[in-house]
Amino acid sequence: MMCLTSHYVGAYEMYSCSVLRRCVPSWNGNQDYKTNTIEAFCRVKYLISMSASPTSGPPTNYPVIIQGGMGAGVSNWRLAQSVSSAGQLGLVSGTALDPILARRLQDGDPDGAIRRSLDAFPYPAMAERIWQKYYIAGGKAERTPYLTLPLLEKDSPRELNELCIVANFVEVYLAREGHSNPVGINYLEKIQTAHLSCIYGAMLAGVEYVVMGAGIPLKIPGVLDRYVHHEAAEYAIHIHGSQDGDDVTMHFDPREYMECDPGPLTRPKFLPIVSSNTLATTMLKKANGRVDGLVIETRTAGGHNAPPRGKPLFSAIGEPVYGERDSIDIAKLRELGVPFWLAGGYGSPEMLREALAQGAAGVQVGTAFEFANESGLRPDYKQRLIAKAMAGEARVFTDPLASPTGFPFKVAQLEGTCSDADVVADRPRICDLGFLREPYRTADGGIGYRCASEPVTVYVSKGGKLEDTVGRKCICNGLLANIGYQQVRNGKREEYGIITAGDDLVTIARFLQPGHTEYSAADVIAHLLTGCDESPISDACDDVCFA
Numbered sequence: 001m002m003c004l005t006s007h008y009v010g011a012y013e014m015y016s017c018s019v020l021r022r023c024v025p026s027w028n029g030n031q032d033y034k035t036n037t038i039e040a041f042c043r044v045k046y047l048i049s050m051s052a053s054p055t056s057g058p059p060t061n062y063p064v065i066i067q068g069g070m071g072a073g074v075s076n077w078r079l080a081q082s083v084s085s086a087g088q089l090g091l092v093s094g095t096a097l098d099p100i101l102a103r104r105l106q107d108g109d110p111d112g113a114i115r116r117s118l119d120a121f122p123y124p125a126m127a128e129r130i131w132q133k134y135y136i137a138g139g140k141a142e143r144t145p146y147l148t149l150p151l152l153e154k155d156s157p158r159e160l161n162e163l164c165i166v167a168n169f170v171e172v173y174l175a176r177e178g179h180s181n182p183v184g185i186n187y188l189e190k191i192q193t194a195h196l197s198c199i200y201g202a203m204l205a206g207v208e209y210v211v212m213g214a215g216i217p218l219k220i221p222g223v224l225d226r227y228v229h230h231e232a233a234e235y236a237i238h239i240h241g242s243q244d245g246d247d248v249t250m251h252f253d254p255r256e257y258m259e260c261d262p263g264p265l266t267r268p269k270f271l272p273i274v275s276s277n278t279l280a281t282t283m284l285k286k287a288n289g290r291v292d293g294l295v296i297e298t299r300t301a302g303g304h305n306a307p308p309r310g311k312p313l314f315s316a317i318g319e320p321v322y323g324e325r326d327s328i329d330i331a332k333l334r335e336l337g338v339p340f341w342l343a344g345g346y347g348s349p350e351m352l353r354e355a356l357a358q359g360a361a362g363v364q365v366g367t368a369f370e371f372a373n374e375s376g377l378r379p380d381y382k383q384r385l386i387a388k389a390m391a392g393e394a395r396v397f398t399d400p401l402a403s404p405t406g407f408p409f410k411v412a413q414l415e416g417t418c419s420d421a422d423v424v425a426d427r428p429r430i431c432d433l434g435f436l437r438e439p440y441r442t443a444d445g446g447i448g449y450r451c452a453s454e455p456v457t458v459y460v461s462k463g464g465k466l467e468d469t470v471g472r473k474c475i476c477n478g479l480l481a482n483i484g485y486q487q488v489r490n491g492k493r494e495e496y497g498i499i500t501a502g503d504d505l506v507t508i509a510r511f512l513q514p515g516h517t518e519y520s521a522a523d524v525i526a527h528l529l530t531g532c533d534e535s536p537i538s539d540a541c542d543d544v545c546f547a
């Protein structure tokens with residue numbers, strides 16, 4: 001029997017272990033670990049027994065496994081739907097959903113999923129405008145480029161806001177189909193210009209968790225609170241060089257977009273992703289509303305990583321070197337009194353147990369799910385990297401320069417993608433998606449936008465520093481290419497992927513069944529929960545297992 005555990009066992013509430021301790025068999029090893037592990041098992045057992053709907057009010061239940069948000073489009077609705085159906089928490093990525101939706105429609109919406117979700121969208125005239133503008137019956141011709149969209153700005157045009165609302169609705173709506181478990185969405189604080197319209201669209205679809213990384217999203221809880229009753233929200237964005245008195249505030253009023261009153265919306269739980277004790281404390285003390293828990297991400301995680309603290313040091317192959325100051329004090333985290341999930345190298349049963357033993361509500365896992373059948377990563381990229389992992393040849397390079405954000409970015413090494421110097425050298429610099437552009441104050445006090453990966457002369461003409469352009473890659477186009485929506489340039493060349501993955505890439509073969517070369521999200525979950533049926537929690541699992 002394979003235990004997939006209940007949905008949502010893992011709250012941080014105090015749990016009683018006294019009865020359960022009696023049924024724990026003798027344990028080898030270090031006494032502290034033994035005690036912690038027993039407590040963790042006790043807690044899992046206790047929380048499995050709670051297994052109520054996580055939105056039904058206190059006691060609050062939480063997932064043990066969060067499938068991390070993976071942008072762009074890697075954690076798509078199919079992956080999140082599979083994970084949530086299996087009783088854990090699936091997160092769709094909320095990054096760049098506007099071009100993703102537009103491109104899916106230009107590809108002809110082959111399985112009809114988008115049409116289905118648009119039919120459920122509460123504002124039909126808006127849905128129809130999107131459909132009419134982007135849908136191409138049968139899909140566009142292969143060598144025809146996708147339409148170029150307006151880029152997000154502090155004051156984005158209505159047309160773009162509508163696309164963001166609808167795209168976020170669609171992704172969450174589809175991820176929620178076919179089951180009644182919660183689904184969440186992941187955003188990057190760094191892409192502030194997307195927040196207001198995107199979050200509103202996700203909430204219209206009933207998203208139950210908003211998980212946000214890449215920054216310090218202190219003002220997001222207030223936005224979530226406002227949208228419950230469709231009230232106008234605002235958000236101050238960071239504008240490089242801004243001065244006192246400059247208008248840096250973005251506004252969004254749902255009532256300017258509503259065609260009817262769909263009634264109050266559910267306030268999602270909010271989990272910021274942080275990488276230090278200081279940021280964890282800051283989020284809890286200074287946020288402008290409720291923070292429901294924290295995801296603590298370490299530097300082995302896929303995607304962008306926090307840079308090392310202090311003076312930058314690099315290894316012989318040019319990766320950032322982290323030190324003692326970058327480690328996280330879990331005991332201090334526990335003292336904060338909110339549930340937390342550990343992320344970055346936690347994609348194994350051993351690491352899940354360790355996290356629980358340390359008092360975490362569970363783990364957030366990305367890389368293991370990235371290579372599951374349901375993820376949005378192109379099947380050929382997936383297969384080639386799984387083959388490399390099986391052969392012991394998979395490599396990830398933590399590139400300190402690739403991302404225009406300036407944050408280290410993990411890049412899986414794969415020939416024919418942008419990990420390959422020749423592929424990058426062959427690509428003219430073009431910035432036409434612009435998600436990672438930095439808003440800056442122009443000489444006349446207005447707002448300009450620049451990206452260190454755009455053409456060098458353009459970037460420098462906008463006041464950017466020449467040295468900041470060195471080694472930069474176009475992450476936006478690379479990420480869309482990763483999921484099969486690569487732009488075609490002049491009908492000739494196309495964009496190539498830049499695949500990010502965590503250090504756990506080298507171990508993904510562990511999820512393969514004997515004789516198989518691919519695996520599903522359910523395989524990952526089953527593997528992570530290995531040992532559940534041999535442990536003190538096995539009898540509790542019986543209620544929620546399937547054979």
Ligand SMILES: Cc1cc2nc3c(=O)[nH]c(=O)nc-3n(C[C@H](O)[C@H](O)[C@H](O)COP(=O)(O)O)c2cc1C
Pocket residue numbers: 067068069070071072074093095186187188212213214273297300301302303304343344345346347364365366367368370500501502503504
């Ligand atoms: C392909 C990929 C894309 C990612 N994109 C994002 C993202 O858009 N936002 C985010 O907060 N984290 C992102 N992450 C981090 C994951 O959400 C998760 O925290 C991390 O993968 C956990 O570590 P692991 O990769 O060792 O399992 C990404 C990770 C991967 C592998």
